[in-house]
Every structure is written in C-alpha cells, then in structure tokens.
Amino acid sequence: MDAKDYLLTSSQYSQQFSACLWDYNTLNVMKLYRNGGTTASKCLELIGEDFILTAELAKPLLHVWLLNNQDVSKNIRLILPEPAACIAVCPKQVYLALGMTCKLYVWHISSGKLLSVQQKNYQPITCIKFSSDGEFVLVGGQDGMLVAYNLCDLVALSNNYLAQTDIGQVEPIYVKSDHSLPITDLHIGTFGKKSRFATVSSDQTCRLYNLLTGENLLTLVFDEPLFSVIFDACCWQLYVGGASGVVRTFSLQQPPRSVTHHVDKKTSLTFEGHTKKVTCLDLNSSNTVLATGSDDNFVFTWDIKSRQILKKIEHKAPITNIKFVMAYENFFADVVKPKTVINTLERNTDFGSDFKIAQIQLDDIELSDDENALDKQKIRESIKKENTRLRVINKQLYNAALEIRKKYCNNVRE
Template identity: 30%
Template sequence: MAAPLELVLSTDAAGQVANCSAWDPQTGAALLTYRGGNSSPRGLALLGGQYLLGGQLGKNYINVWELQRKDQLQQKIVCPAPVTCLAAPAGGLYVAAGIAESIYLWEVCTGHLQAILSSHYQDVTCLTFTDDGSHFLSGAKDSLTLVWNLFSVLQAEGSRGPEPRHMWTQHSLPITDVQCGSGGPQSRAVTSSLDQTVKLWDVASGELLLSVLFDVRIMSVTFDPAEYHLFCGGSDGSIFQVDLCEWPVQRDKTFSAEQEKVFRGHRDQVTCLSVSLDGSMLVSGSHDETVCVWDIHSKQCLRTVNHRGPVTNAVIIPAPGNMLRADSKPSFPLPRFSKHFQSAEGCEGSESDGVILRLGKQQGSEETYLQRAEQLHLLLGETEGKNLSGIVEQLRSRTSELEDELNMVRKINKDLFDFSANIITKT
C-alpha cells in the first residue's frame, strides 16, 4: 500500500487506547498510536516534523515522542502548572505553551526559557503561530486576543515585559479558538468565542474585517487553504460554512442557516476543525466521541472514526517523510527544557558550561599606582553598598507585599468574571 500523503492526528480525553492516534483520512485505517496519558484541548503540536508534543490533560507536564518511536516517550517537559494549550511554528525553532494565564516560550535548540508573557488575566485557551513563524496569537478566558511579534518578545529587556503588537477586545466572552491564514505578518486571523460570534482580523493593521453572529456558541473555527470560506463548529454539533467572498461585503452580519451551508452529523459540540491541503476534505472532532471526515463540496460525511472519550484534538497534516519508517531517527536531539530564566551571568546552577578563574597577586610583585587606586575605589564602593543594603531590603519587602496584593486582586477578578460568564452562558 502506498504511503498516504496526509494523516489525521486525533486525541481524546479518555486516552484508554492511546494518547494520540495517526490514521489515513482516505480509508480510516490506523497507522500509528502514541501511548501515555491524554492530551488537553489545543494541546497537540508537531515540532519540526521530528517530534510530537502533547500537553497532559490537567497535569503540569508536556509529553514528547519521536515521531517514529511511537511506544516510547522521549521525555516529559515539566511545567509550573497544568498546560492549557500548545503551539510550535512550522520551522520548529520555538515552543509556546499556555500555562494558567501566562505564555511560556522555549528555544528548542537549547531548551532555554526565553520569555514568560503575562498580559492575560484569565487562563490562556488557544495559541497559534503565523505560517512564517514571525508572530503568534493567544486567546484566553478573559475574552482578549493578543498578537505577539516574536522578534520583539525575544529582544525585550528582562525588567520590562514585552507588549503585544495588537490587543483585540471586541469579544465579550471567553475565546474558544484562534487560527491564522497564509501570508505571515500580512495574513488574516479568525477568532471564535462563547459570545456566539466569529471575527476576522487583519494581522498587519489589527483591523476588524468581519464579524458573524450565530444562534449558538462557536467552539472551533478554521480556514480553507484558499481562504474562501470559514468553517465554524457550534455547541449544538453543527458546522457552519461562511463565504468570505460573498457580495455585497458586510462588516457585521448574522449567519443564515441555509441547508447547503451547514454540515450536520455530530450530536455534541464540535471542538476542533481542520481542512486538507487541497481543500476537498474537512476533519471535525466532537464531544460525541467521534471524528468525522467530510466532503466539503457535497457536505456529506465520508467516514466516522470512533474514540473512547470526548475528542480534544483532530488535525490533518502532510505525512512527514520519516513518520512511517521505524529505522529513521530525528535529525536533531531534543534538550532538556528549563523551567526558569537563565541568570544574568548566563549560568543556572550546575547547567553552566563556563569556567571561573580566580587571579591573585603574585608574591614579590609591587603594587602600582593604578592598582592602589582600584583598591580604594572598591573600598568606597563597599561602604556605599552597606548604606544601600537597608534600602534594598525595604524595597524587596514592599515588592513582596505588592505581589501578594496583586495575586489577591487577580483571584477576586477571576471569581467575578467566572460568575458573570456562567450567568450569561446559562441564559
């Protein structure tokens, strides 16, 4: 049998058979299974066509597999809190993870933690990179979507956190999905929310291009490769097709549930959507424990793959060349990922590769005028440092008090937001 051109990677919340399964969308035949735990929603990422990463559902670590060594975990990346979402650019140079209300960014070649972004004040729900890896977008329960310039994040000073390039505030309830089209920094992005709207944005300018209102909450969204249509997964199990080339152009419109623009077959909310490279097939995962493969033109379900629990991830990808070869190995090793920033001196405990040299005065040599002046300067500096030490301790104490107050305010704000969101969604 010829190797498939595309594969579907799918995970479910039960994880009884496998954490992740790879199967042929044309036949539904299972090709590979990756064992160990279960992956969180939006918590699956392919790293450089060499490794598969899955954020463990409800736990504070990320599972890592070599693509061809399906039955053996390469390592577990330990994180400070449960991983809520995961993303990696096409080149596989970085890994971004949503951890509570923060975004952690690692450099793959070294494993060093490059940035911790804390501009959201509720849990991050989704992350995605542009196709060229120059920007990434984050959505959260605080109803905000942020656009980050990767270069600006990496170049930001440690004392000042980087600022997002754009902050989109037009949604009124938690963000459920964020996806980018093609074009790098000139691409378009789409966001979905529990407020029953899907919004289309221009990444370069940050301008809102289109807002579509539905009768149900939208749980997932994606483009077709040509970006002629949006596919939106509803909380009632329906999948809606929105025409982006419809005339006349309207910035705000309400979706009309015409029969030919709706895919019907799921019995519960549609949590994930993906379109094949040629734009002919749509893959959808649902809480009804099934993944469906649809023919987009006819809106017919071609096949259904059953799972043992609510589907958390389902994505169709080009089949990596080494994925089905058991004798192949990754072209680069994966280092241990650090949990903390490197220190100012560039070392972190025993991980430092530097050499410290202690140079002392040789016996019999006389001190020069410059050496005596340097010693006097150091002595004065020590005296001044002793006077400042008390002020430094006071500042540290005050900083600790402010951090405690900030954490308390954040908790109060989160409780109020969750209470309000529950009331709105129930009504």
C-alpha cells in the same frame, strides 16, 4: 504510502492511546502513541518531521514521541511550572509557546531556555497560534481578550538577559477586546503578515481581522455558542463549529457590505451529522476534505463539495484534538535521526553566569598560573557587559528598522 497526508487524533480516553495516526481514506490505524496520559485540548503538535508533542490534561507535563516510536520518549523530560491549557510550535521548529493559566511562556526548544513570561490576559489563556511566517504570536483568553505579540520582542536576548521581574512585560502590537465571552478558538491564514485571522467565542460571534493591523474586517453573528473555526488556504471559505454539532460554512469571496452580518441556516451551508458540540476542525493539504471532532466521541471526514460524510471514526470519549499531518517517511522508518534537538525546559529567565554563549567564550580563555581569581572575575564581568551592550544595540537597530518600515508602508498607502 499512497496517501499524501494522515489524520492524527486524540480523545479524553487514554487507556488505548494518547494520540492515534489514521489513514482517513481506509480507516486503518497506522500508529498508536501510548503512555502519555490524556492529551489536553489544543495541546497536540508536531515538531518538524521528527517528534509528536502533547501536554497531559491537568498535569504539568509535556510528552514527546519520535514519529516511528509508539512509546513515549524516556530520555526527554519536559516538566512545566503548571498544567498547560494550549501549546504551539513556531513554523521553523525553534520556539515553543505555552499558555498556563493567565501567562504566556516562550521557550527555545533546542536549548530549553525560558525566554519570556508574559501576562496580559486577566483570565486563563485558551488558545495560542503562530503566524505562518513565525513573525506574530496570537493569544486568546477566557476574558475575551486577544493579544498580538511580535515574536522578536518576546525572544530578544537583550530583554531576557535579566530576570523577567526586572525587565517588565513586552508591549503587544495590539490588543483586541471585541468578544464579550471567552475566545474558544482562533485560526491564522497562510500568507504571513498579510494574512487574515479569525476568532470564535461563546458570545456567538466569529470575527475576521487583518493580522498586520488588527483591523476588524467582518463580524459574523450566529445563533449558538461557537467552539472551533478554520478557513481554507485561499481564505475563501470559513468553517465554524457550534454547540449544536452543526458546522457552518460562509463564503469570504463575496463578503457582505456591512461589517456585522447575522448568519442563519438560510444564508449559510451546513455540515450536519454530529449530535454534540464540534470542538475541533482541520482541512487536509489539498483542501478537499474537512475533519471535525466532537463531544459525541466521533471524528467525521467530509467531502467539501458535496458536504457528505466520507468516514466516521469512533472513539471512546469526547475528541480533544484532530490534525492532518503529511505522510513523512519517519513515521515508518526503522531509525530516525532527529534534525531538531529537544532539551529540558528551564524554569526561570535569569541566565546569569550560566548563559551558554558567554560560558563557551569564557572556557576558551586560557589563563596563566600567576593570574589570580580577581583577574578571572574581571574578565567575566567585562564579557558580560560587552554581551549586554551588543544585545541592546541589536535591539535598537531592530526597532529602528521597524519604524522605517512602518513609515515607508504609510507613505506607500497615501
């Protein structure tokens, strides 16, 4: 295939497909992914070069497709405690994060282990994003609160050896309550911990932050509620989708001197074509084409330089997700051998005696016939204690390394 990337879309009409893969240059349909119900907004992800993952609207189900198979996988059953509002897969395809009501769930994908359940938001979670290096997890909610976690803290086995109710909650890196209404979308740059990230809200503001410190770098005030945001790979151009259907772009190369700046049609360039609110945005891999999805049932692709519409893709219902994806060979391969293993998701964080690493060690121990059940139990208990002790030590070493890094960074700045 000549195209370097394709466009993956979903809408609220699921009779035809749950997700559709388009060649956005020719409007040819490459694949239809069926039988997964209606894909909820912010619930469409790729797992490496192997799978498409979606969450079904208003149902506690995740659906998985192999890239080359248009029918949902029947061998992988992913049942959730409750319907998911948003999902995110870490860049290394190891962890899966979901927002369900006010709780953040983090699973280990290959084992299905539930590693963490956090509840910092007071109202339902609306969006989750991993940083490009996988070190940070950002969570936005209807309460206008943004919570930033260190992924290592969320998945540390020393914390999760006991039930979540016993160990308490992980302390976030920082919490921001700058928005007065729900956070509707957020986007993180591609420079790891040195990135910026942006949030938009129904309170008509877009806020730009430093990812590492949480410092508010810029606040843009618009004249309408905002529902989607993205900026290019260089973090030079910011694109914001509003309730009126207009997408506005703002240059970050020459930011205003004041932290707060009011944006109107005179001070920003616009992409005008949609008739209803723009719910999702994405840029292709070369940052030359912008894709927008709206409640008017259309997906538009735009030429960035001229701000002209290139193609219009009509759906039968409001758009829920759009995503540019690389043109992987697995989309058209006869046989796909997945590099990632997906296991059934567990419902609690208490590993107990079924914790796989400890169980493998126990199975490798050969006991003679004259050793009784009491001896076996003692061996099990000693291995459990040793595992717990080692995990605590690893956690302490990690915390010490973080403190040294912070101290070193502060000295360098001074």
